[in-house]
Amino acid sequence: SxxxxxxxxxxxxxxxxxxxxxxSYKTSINNLQWYRQNSGRGLVHLILIRSNEREKHSxxxxxTLDTSKKSSSLLITASRAAxxxxxxxATMKTSYDKVIFGPGTSxxxxx
Amino acid sequence: NAGVTQTPxxxxxxxxxSMTLLCAQxxxxxxMYWYRQDPGMGLRLIHYSVGEGTTAKGEVPDGYNVSRxxxxxxxxxxxxxxxxxxxxxxxxxxxxxxxxxxxxYFGPGTRLTVT
Numbered sequence: 001s002x003x004x005x006x007x008x009x010x011x012x013x014x015x016x017x018x019x020x021x022x023x024s025y026k027t028s029i030n031n032l033q034w035y036r037q038n039s040g041r042g043l044v045h046l047i048l049i050r051s052n053e054r055e056k057h058s059x060x061x062x063x064t065l066d067t068s069k070k071s072s073s074l075l076i077t078a079s080r081a082a083x084x085x086x087x088x089x090a091t092m093k094t095s096y097d098k099v100i101f102g103p104g105t106s107x108x109x110x111x
Numbered sequence: 112n113a114g115v116t117q118t119p120x121x122x123x124x125x126x127x128x129s130m131t132l133l134c135a136q137x138x139x140x141x142x143m144y145w146y147r148q149d150p151g152m153g154l155r156l157i158h159y160s161v162g163e164g165t166t167a168k169g170e171v172p173d174g175y176n177v178s179r180x181x182x183x184x185x186x187x188x189x190x191x192x193x194x195x196x197x198x199x200x201x202x203x204x205x206x207x208x209x210x211x212x213x214x215x216y217f218g219p220g221t222r223l224t225v226t
Contacts, residue, residue, distance in 0.1 A: 033214065035215075042201055042219050042220055043201070043215070043217045048213060048214060088153060090215075092212065098156055099144075099212075100170075101146075101155075102153050103151055
């Protein structure tokens with residue numbers, strides 16, 4: 001079964017609003033990564049957070065990790081129409097393990 | 112740098128036909144991966160390689176074979192295509208920093224339809 005599960009499956013917001021996506025996983029991890037996929041394109045890496053980190057920022061992105069709850073959240077602040085995409089969380093159990101992806105959250109940002 | 116490239120971009124096969132998907136990366140990455148993406152399923156790992164001449168099975172390896180004869184290339188083969196293999200296939204590569212694998216770099220994908 002998949003390691004990561006995103007919630008919600010789909011999210012629609014107005015431009016300028018914040019978007020929050022959640023990811024839950026089942027086993028202990030070394031790190032958790034978030035990726036973005038625009039329609040018809042490959043995935044692009046957004047941010048990586050290690051198991052000993054609790055929060056990380058990159059531009060308008062904020063990722064949190066709660067290893068006790070086995071969950072992570074991705075916050076996109078002041079969303080733009082260009083943020084419309086699918087967002088995936090991916091986990092690695094060990095530092096050299098394969099990456100396991102969740103089913104993704106489809107985000108629509110309405111201008 | 113071209114990054115990760117995939118050939119072909121689209122392909123239609125009849126059931127039972129064979130084909131090879133080519134992935135090439137020019138970033139000198141040790142690790143390479145093949146995924147398939149189906150609606151609502153996210154990406155599922157088919158096979159991966161941790162270095163030239165090595166391959167390993169992922170989550171859904173049945174019906175596929177791979178080879179990594181050169182560090183920059185990772186080939187995915189379908190010996191006898193089935194309609195269940197209709198999907199979008201993505202190749203990715205990665206490398207370690209201080210002993211930990213970091214982000215994966217993805218190719219643009221190959222859309223395969225098996226009729």
